Amino acid sequence: MLNPDDSGSRERGISRRTFLRSAVGTTMVDAASGFLDDAKAAEGSGVPVAVAGPEPVPVTLKVNGVERTLRLEPRVTLAEALRGPLGLTGTKIGCNRGACSACTVWIDGVTVCSCMILAIDIGARSVTTIEGLAQGETLHPVQAAFIEHDALQCGYCTPGLVMSCAALLRNRPDPAAEEVRAAISGHYCRCGTYPHVVAATLTAAKARQA
Amino acid sequence: MATDETQRTEAFPSGIVSVGLSEVKRQIPSDEPPPLPPNAELAVIGKPTARQNGRAKVTGAIRFTVDISLPNMLHGGILRSPLPHAAVAAIDVVAAALVPGVRAILPIATPDAILRYVGAPVAAVAADSPAAAEEALRLIRVDYKPLPFVADLDVARNPASPPVHDSASAPAGDAHGFPAPAGLPLHGNVRGPATVTRGVISQGLAEADIVVEGEYRTAVQTHCCLEPHAIVADWRTDGLTVYMSTQFTAGVRHELAAAFDLPLSRVRVIVDGMGGGFGSKSSLGNYGRFAVALSRQAQAPVRLVLDREEEQMDAGNRPGTWQQLRVGAKRDGTLTAISVLSYGTAGVAVGAGVGSFAEALYACPNFESAQYDVFINAGPGCAMRGPGNVQGAFALEQAIDELAGRLSIDPLALRDRIDPSPVRREERRIGADRIGWHRRRASGADAGPVKRGLGVAQSLWGANVQINASCEVRVMRDGSVEVLSSVQDIGTGIGTVLAQVVAEVLGLRPEAITVRIGDTEFPAGPPSYGSRTTASITPPARTAAWRVLQALCREAAPVLNAAPEQLAARDGKIVVLGDPGRGMKFADAAARLRTDWISAVASRSDDYGGFRRRIGDAAIALQDLGGVQFAEVAVDTETGIIRVERVVAVQDCGRPMNPRQIESQVQGGVLMGISFALFEERIIDQNSGRMVNPNLEQYKLLGARETPEIEVAVLENYQGQSATDAYGIAEPSNIATAPAIANAVYNAIGVRLRTTPMTPAAVLAALGKIPARS
Amino acid sequence: MNRFAWVNARTIEEASAAVSATVADAMTELAGNAAAGDTAVLKAGGVDVLDLLKEGLLAPARIVSLRGIPGLDAVVEEAGGGLRIGSMATLSRLADHPVVRRRYPALSEAVRASASPQIRNVATLGGNLLQRPRCWYFRAHEYHCLRKGGGHCFAIAGENQYHAIFDNRPCAIVHPSTAATALVALGATVELADAQGAVRQVLLEDFFGPPDRDLQRENDLKPREVLTAIRLPALPAGTHMAHLKQGEKDSFDWPLADVAVVLELSPDGSCRKAALVLGTAAPVPHRAKQAEGLLAGKHIGEDLAREAGRAALEGATPLAKNAYKLPLFETLVRRAILKAALG
Known part of the structure; x- marks a missing residue:
């Protein structure tokens, strides 16, 4: 049971103020995520924290630059929300447990397994999927290099691999082959395209720098 | 074979290019194209060519079966046995049927049915949402009566182990011997042996200066296709349409027609993106049948996608083996005897043999093999990339290596001696x-x-070939070209190869060819298993393209003031042979067509030199x-x-x-x-x-x-x-x-x-x- | 996955007030067929919680997210030279954190060797330390095992190749956190806050508990506590360390064995003090005290490291399928000691 009194301002070892101070220089996360329309309780006001669900609740997702508000049960994963109501089926579910990385998307530019994160947990962060990688008709250099090197066979794991390799190049414009392997070390490709994926990513890195 | 007007003789390049080419004369059907020169003389075939659906795959645009969503589509799920061996005493679906959104319930294991492995299907449901289906499955009450089980190959060989099958439930095997021969005896859980004998093994062993003996084991391997087994079944009064992650659209169509008593003409099977099969998606499968039955019952489309645990337990596997090999040889390496004894397990299924690898790889006058299937209470095995041979090679090629060591002969030198x-x-x-x-x-x-x-x-x-393999090529009036077949691209890139073949014949670039495959509306293509796709479908593709080119040349000939047989297609043009200056654009020739398109359909002919063996629609090359x-x-x-x-x-x-x-x-x-x-x-x-x-x-x-x-x-x-x-x-x-x-x-x-x-x-x-x- | 409601806590107090049970308690309750009732559990990065939810091992009425609490992911250098890592700091952030890399390389190595990039980008250090064991019997709802409140460990007479070689009765799990191996060797403490605002600091080594202390819990987290931070002590000059992990694969894989070594070397090169911890060896990160004692006061060299490797495995009680871990650990201990001491 929620107890409103317990969220108050009693003595404590580490105060909230300490946390705010210690957060300087780190990424601050906006607590008031858009989905909690009624989450207006002020800090220390004694108002209970808002509970959403288990019925469908409004969840606003910013995906590929577009904001959409969906009604989702809190248990819906990001992968399910993308593939279902948002119709973005380029993101694939392979194992549904974070073990194959086929479902890789970016949250604020960082790769995550979208099967292992709840849609309601995204908050104001931006999601980028394989559908949002190309600039209009112009493929991302990693996508173009994947075609050039035949870094795909059945293509099911490909969107996830492309997202990982493209993310790597954001941080490491000129990676070594071993860094590419490390970046894709969570991915499974049963067709065995790893050698071509590594070669393609190195080519894409050169293309971006040219 | 006597030459008549249906046949003609042609000289083909023959041999390994890096060793040296010669010629071989073949009689070929007179309506097939002339010999294809070596790759060095070709424009497109044999050249690295970008995958035709590469862009769709790197952008996520290509649709896999799991991506198919139809209006009013339901979501299917399967309840599976938690026990390795059990009798179903009672099954109660009343509570499940009351779950809001449940639209169909399919009993699979009726009372008294025996379930023989963990993951064996018990019942299936279809509902408005995956969550409702899951809830309904949870509420199906099954009263299982546990039976003794055996889940280990060695234990199951013991006659005292609990029997997995009775004579009625044991798989019958196949008249053609694959995956296991019919008519073999069953003792306890051990079925077989399937034997092959050549020469006299005891004599071969007696003649040997050295005999190496060894026992080998291979574990059960699962296919782990990244796309799970998936189907969307759309049963309608005027026919059935099925989207399925399959290696064989045309075969699934046959299976559906037979299973649901439908004419072939009312069954359509479609696959575009196909996320890996490796042998495990060769047929309709139990889940495919369930999905169609659910769709029929609910009168709505049903999508059924196995989860990863179902994949691992009930979507096939490479059988595990125990093998004992004896290889005898003379001091100079000459083989005198090869003996293979194998016990393999495909769970409740058959097909755990180690193939004919040891029989066929090396010249050895005395050979014997005895291969047994051993039943255990585990999910059924099925073909997996190089079935039998992968397991067989693991043993034989180690035995040969061991022999080389014992003979102090380099392993390559030994093979030079024994490998013809x-x-x-x-x-x-x-x-x-x-x-x-x-x-x-x-x-x-x-x-x-x-x-x-x-x-x-x-x-x-x-070298496998499917005879029942057809392909159509169409040339449109605007000069665009289509190649059509029900053959499916499971990731091997057959669509790209078809585009290359047609482009080579028509003098076009492969990117200019529109590839339409993976749909039984098109001429029936081969399966993508047994490594036979390219061998089966590229010859008819070339033949169809060649025939349609002949028709096009007939249209172009009067304009170019030449006989049709003087014309050839190259570099986007129809040109007069020997007079490269005289020609017209391919598209201009097409514009002269009397109809919107012309088309030719061709089927796979027999290998020109004949086959080693032919079994129904399939054949094995020499x-x-x-x-x-x-x-x-x-x-x-x-x-x-x-x-x-x-x-x-x-x-x-x-x-x-x-x-x-x-x-x-x-x-x-x-x-x-x-x-x-x-x-x-x-x-x-x-x-x-x-x-x-x-x-x-x-x-x-x-x-x-x-x-x-x-x-x-x-x-x-x-x-x-x-x-x-x-x-x-x-x-x-x-x-x-x-x-x-x-x-x-x-x-x-x-x-x-x-x-x-x-x-x-x-x-x-x-x-x-x-x-x-x- | 069952349905649940979502609570986005904005403060530690809110989180503490909203939570009713640890994940471990909620699981035991569910496995015992108690009504899920009003259970509320905490979620950090959510990787393990989601895994448990999907397997039907956890079915709370509410999930309380810590992600919206400002500052809980802060990594702060403390006066006196220690480091305070907010429990919500992700593993990837720690792996790349310049202070962690420079001063606590064993931790950055351990974290970098964990899971996959995608998981490290989401998983938090707090969640990593509190994740439930990976034992395949524990993780399948079909097995009502000791750790879920049942009466039997299925691993001891079953498939135990990835299980414990120390303290493996009556339950043979290994602790799943690779980071914990390094943190225990480093003498880390955890900071636990409750709804009343009380904070307790516990040595991580003491926070974890073996099966004979508690069969259903791997640690001493109280139902309404929030793990808020992990604190690393300042290290004396001459501290050298290493962490080695050996999986069957270098790609995403759980370790077969991992070892953390922290050595305090005197100016003359002799070992003043050693901490040696084996991960994936026991239900908790396993201090190899005998080996630590062996190193104290001596100059580190190949022979001593080898001897320490043997000593570290004294008392091991391997199961039918995991005796291979003995030579493997011996090797890793020796190599980790040499790597720490000699670079």
């Missing part, structure tokens, strides 16, 4: 050069804890496909970790059509082979009969960091057997890898590992580093 194949002889030469075989040292030559070694192993695989692989490994003798550092794979596939895609496929075959050799194992808890690693986390697959440098070399081997002379590559590339690694490990540490997977525990045990338990 000119293809593999050339492959050994190429591979030895690429891997640097001269660097190979005596076992255990490294001083430090990490020891390196080189190994080699060979493969053979039948020559097998040979391969040789070399592996270089590093073994840390203190941790037991084996790392494969380099593989050289040399492979024959007849005429290579698209070297880039071939390289991809061979790399894939090698990597699946490394994964099989080092990591993969279905682990069943013997106390509960349940697989404890039914996921992709504890069922371990090779990843990017275990991927070695792989060098692929492909022979150009012409035999004048079809309009393209092309054969398969997928399975052959997966066979030699594991034994090459095992042989390299032996070369590194001087101890032979005869069991897959070769885990650190196995290596440390083999090195005698594991203390006896106190």
Whole structure:
């Protein structure tokens, strides 16, 4: 049971103020995520924290630059929300447990397994999927290099691999082959395209720098 | 065969290009195109060509079956047995039926039914949402009466072990012998043997100066297609449409027509993106039947997608084996005897043999094999990339390596002596050069804890062909071109190869060809299993393109003031032979068509030189496909970790059509082979009969960091057997890898590992580093 | 996955007030067929919680997210030279954190060796330390095992190749956190806050508990506590360290064995003090005290490291399928000691 009194301002070892101070220089996360329309309780006001669900609740997702508000049960994963109501089926579910990385998307530019994160947990962060990688008709250099090197066979794991390799190049414009392997070390490709994926990513890195 | 107007004689290039070409004369059907010159003389075929659906795949636009969503579509789910062996005493679906959104419930295991493995289907439901389906499955009440079970190959061989099958439930086998022959005796859980005898084995062993004997084991490997088995069934009063992740649209269509008593004309099967099969998606499968039955019951489309645990438990696997080999030889290496005894298990199914690998690979006058299927209470096995041969090669190619060691003959030199194949002889030469075989040292030559070694192993695989394989080529009035067949692209890139073939004939670029495949509305194509797709569908594609070109030339001839047979298509033009200045654009010729399009449909003819064997729609070509692989490994003798550092794979596939895609496929075959050799194992808890690693986390697959440098070399081997002379590559590339690694490990540490997977525990045990338990 | 409601806590107090049970308690309750009732559990990065939810091993009425609490992911250098890592700091952030890399390389190595990049980008250090064991019997709802409140360990007479070689009765799990191996060797403490605002600091080594202390819990987290931070002590000059992990694969894989070594070397090169911890060896990160004692006061060299490797495995009680871990651990201990001491 929620107890409103317990969220108050009693003595404590580490105060909230300490946390705010210690957060300087780190990424601050906006607590008031858009989905909690009624989450207006002020800090220390004694108002209970808002509970959403288990019925469908409004969840606003910013995906590929577009904001959409969906009604989702809190248990819906990001992968399910993308593939279902948002119709973005380029993101694939392979194992549904974070073990194959086929479902890789970016949250604020960082790769995550979208099967292992709840849609309601995204908050104001931006999601980028394989559908949002190309600039209009112009493929991302990693996508173009994947075609050039035949870094795909059945293509099911490909969107996830492309997202990982493209993310790597954001941080490491000129990676070594071993860094590419490390970046894709969570991915499974049963067709065995790893050698071509590594070669393609190195080519894409050169293309971006040219 | 007498020459008549239906036949004509043509001279074909013949032989291995790197060895030297000659000519072979063949009688061919008179309506088939002239011989295709060697790749060096071609514009498109044999050239690295970008995958036709590459853009759709890298953008995520391509639709896989799991992506198909139809209006009012329901979501299916299957309730599965938690027990390895049980009788269903009662089943109650009342509560499930009351779950809001449930639209159909399909009883599968009716009372008194026997369930023989964990994961065996019990009932299926379809509902408005996956959650409702899941809830309904949870509420189906089943009263199971547990029965004694056996889940281990060795235990099941014991006549006292609990019987998995009775005579009525035991699989009957197949009249053609695959995956297991019909009519074999069943004693307890042991079915067989299937035997082959050549010469007199006892005599061969008596004549031998040296006999090597060994026992080998291979673990059960699961397919782990990244796209799960999936189907969307849309039953309507005017017919059934099925979207399915399948390796054989035309075959599934037949199965559906038979299972649901529908005319073929009312059944349509469609697949676009197909996320891997490796043998496990060859047929309709139980889940396919359930989905269609649910759709019929609910009168709505039903999508059924297996989850990863269902995949691991009930979507097929490569059977595990125990093999005992005896190989006898003279001091000079000449083989005198090969004997193979195998017990394999495909769970509740048959097909756990080790193939004809040992029978066919080497010249040996005395041969015998006895192969048994052993039933256990585990999910059914099925074909998996190089079925039988992968397991058989792991044993035989180690035995040959051991023999070479015992005879103090280099393993390659020994094979030069005992292997009659000119293809593999050339492959050994190429591979030895690429891997640097001269660097190979005596076992255990490294001083430090990490020891390196080189190994080699060979493969053979039948060159399979599907006779029932048709293709249509259309030329449109605007000059655009379509190639159509129900053949499916399971990731091998057959669509790209079809575009290449048609482009070559019509003098166009492959990108200009629209490929429409994976739909039974089009002429029936071959299955994508048995490495037969390219061999089966590229000849009719070339023939159809050639015929449609002849029709086009008839339209162009008057304009060019030439006879149609003087015309040829090249560089986007129809030109007059011998007068390159005279010609017209391909599109201009097409514009003269009297109809919106012209079309030709062609089917696979028999191989020009005949087949070795023909079984229904399928046939086996005269020559097998040979391969040789070399592996270089590093073994840390203190941790037991084996790392494969380099593989050289040399492979024959007849005429290579698209070297880039071939390289991809061979790399894939090698990597699946490394994964099989080092990591993969279905682990069943013997106390509960349940697989404890039914996921992709504890069922371990090779990843990017275990991927070695792989060098692929492909022979150009012409035999004048079809309009393209092309054969398969997928399975052959997966066979030699594991034994090459095992042989390299032996070369590194001087101890032979005869069991897959070769885990650190196995290596440390083999090195005698594991203390006896106190 | 069952349905649940979502609570986005904005403060530690809110989180503490909203939560009713640890994940471990909620699981035991569910496995015992107690009504899920009003259970509320905390979620950090959510990787393990989601895994448990999907397997039907956890079915709370509410999930309380810590992600919206400002500052809980802060990594702050403390006066006196220690480091305070907010429990919500992700593993990837720690792996790349310049202070962690420079001063606590064993931790950055351990974290970098964990899971996959995607998981490290989401998983938090707090969640990593509190994740439930990976034992395949524990993780399958079909097995009502000791750790879920049942009466039997299925691993001891079953498939135990990835299980414990120390303290493996009556339950043979291994602790799943690779980071914990390094953190225990480093003498880390955890900071636990409750709804009343009380904070307790517990040595991580004491926070974890073996099966004979508690069969259903791997640690001493109280139902309404929030793990808020992990604190690393300042290290004396001359501290050297290493962490080695050996999986069957270098790609995403759980370790077969991992070892953390922290050595305090005197100016003369002799070992003043040693901490040696084996991960994936026991239900908790396993201090190899005998080996630590062996190193104290001596100069580190190949022979001593080898001897320590043997000593570290004294008392091991391997099961039918995991005796291979003995030579493997011996090797890793020796190599880790040499790597720490000699670089």
